[in-house]
Amino acid sequence: MSSSALVTSSPEELVFTFKQGDEESFKDAWSRIFTSYRKTEPQMTLSLLLSNFYFGLMIRYRYALDALVGGDFLHCNGDQAFNAIKKLVASHDSANNFDSALISIYNRLNNLEISTSRLDDNYCHVRNRLEQVLVNSKLSLWDPTVKIVIGDRTLHAYCDIMYEFCLMPENIDKSLKLWGVDKGGEEIALIDNSIIIPKGIAAGVHTTIRGRTVSIDYLIIETGKIILGRSLLKLLGAVIDVGEGTLKFTSIPGGNHIFPKPKGKKNIKKGKDEAQGKVDTPSLDNT
Numbered sequence: 094m095s096s097s098a099l100v101t102s103s104p105e106e107l108v109f110t111f112k113q114g115d116e117e118s119f120k121d122a123w124s125r126i127f128t129s130y131r132k133t134e135p136q137m138t139l140s141l142l143l144s145n146f147y148f149g150l151m152i153r154y155r156y157a158l159d160a161l162v163g164g165d166f167l168h169c170n171g172d173q174a175f176n177a178i179k180k181l182v183a184s185h186d187s188a189n190n191f192d193s194a195l196i197s198i199y200n201r202l203n204n205l206e207i208s209t210s211r212l213d214d215n216y217c218h219v220r221n222r223l224e225q226v227l228v229n230s231k232l233s234l235w236d237p238t239v240k241i242v243i244g245d246r247t248l249h250a251y252c253d254i255m256y257e258f259c260l261m262p263e264n265i266d267k268s269l270k271l272w273g274v275d276k277g278g279e280e281i282a283l284i285d286n287s288i289i290i291p292k293g294i295a296a297g298v299h300t301t302i303r304g305r306t307v308s309i310d311y312l313i314i315e316t317g318k319i320i321l322g323r324s325l326l327k328l329l330g331a332v333i334d335v336g337e338g339t340l341k342f343t344s345i346p347g348g349n350h351i352f353p354k355p356k357g358k359k360n361i362k363k364g365k366d367e368a369q370g371k372v373d374t375p376s377l378d379n380t
Contacts, residue, residue, distance in 0.1 A: 104132035108142060111149035119154050120182045122146075143167065143174050156202045157181060235338035241319070242301040243269055250319040252326060252333065252340060256281070260320040261311035263292060271295050278312045289314060302329065305345045 102110070107129035113122040123146065130142045147155060147166055158166040161177040169177075238249040246269060260281070266274065278291030291312040300309045302321075309325060326333075330343030 104129040104134075105137065108133065108137060108145050111145050113150050113154070119150075122150065123178055123182060139171050143171075154181065160202075237333070237340070239302060239321070239340060241321075243298060248319060250321050252331065253320050254323040254326060254333075256320055256322040257324055258322045259309050259311050259325055260314050260317060260322070261295060261298075262317045262319070263313055263315055265319060266295055266311070266313050271298060274313055281312065281314070303342055303345050305329075305342075 108126060111122075111126045111129075113119075117125075126142070126146050126149070130137055144167055147158065150158075155166070158174075158177050158181065161180055162169045162173050166174065166177065237252045239252055241248050241250045248265070258279070258281075274293035274295055276293050278294050281289050281291065291314055293313050295311040295313055297308045298311055299306055307325070307328070311319075329345060332341040332343060333339075334341075
């Protein structure tokens with residue numbers, strides 16, 4: 094006689110270790126675990142029964158339970174869970190004899206998994222492509238200014254094609270002691286879509302740019318900086334290379350110009366003062 098004793102698992106162990114057999118029907122699997130569940134003392138919670146049953150089932154039955162409750166089987170209430178189980182028990186008597194509806198659900202869910210995997214691959218491909226796109230995250234490190242001379246004053250003016258006309262702040266106009274400001278001037282649309290009304294026009298101001306003197310009509314504005322608009326830049330044949338930070342006046346012999354680069358906060362402040370006519374600056378050499 095063998096000395097080894099027959100080991101019998103407790104009802105609790107049978108519930109916790111439940112796994113549907115390869116040839117076991119859904120009905121038999123449910124009957125087996127539910128019988129063990131009813132023998133547990135004290136009575137095991139319903140959530141433990143349902144979770145162990147669900148994870149011990151073949152995957153096609155898990156898909157079917159999720160489809161019957163319209164979501165995650167383990168997140169539904171007890172009545173919904175038991176109703177879904179009863180429907181499958183009534184429909185399937187064996188592991189190899191379940192109706193075409195379940196086969197359809199299983200196949201569709203498998204196709205959904207494949208489609209989701211492909212979607213994830215496409216997303217990663219697009220993401221990699223986007224990461225190769227240049228992002229404008231670095232400063233240009235140059236100020237689009239050029240030296241101009243009005244009378245005996247040396248100033249810096251910004252070249253800005255966003256503006257049609259040339260602009261001059263009122264304080265610079267007064268400091269230059271020009272011969273008067275005419276009334277008029279068109280509305281000026283700013284980058285933020287706001288509108289400013291010029292205080293007048295300083296007409297025929299002789300301005301020397303890179304050795305060439307031109308007569309410019311400046312619209313006088315309350316504050317800001319001297320701006321050379323696109324009308325004048327076009328007249329001078331300006332070619333701006335924003336990548337290299339260079340400006341070339343094709344109508345001026347030797348009109349090549351490199352925009353100054355600020356070297357620090359002190360130089361940036363100095364550049365602002367120069368643009369507002371507060372200081373005189375030495376001329377920039379031709380390139």
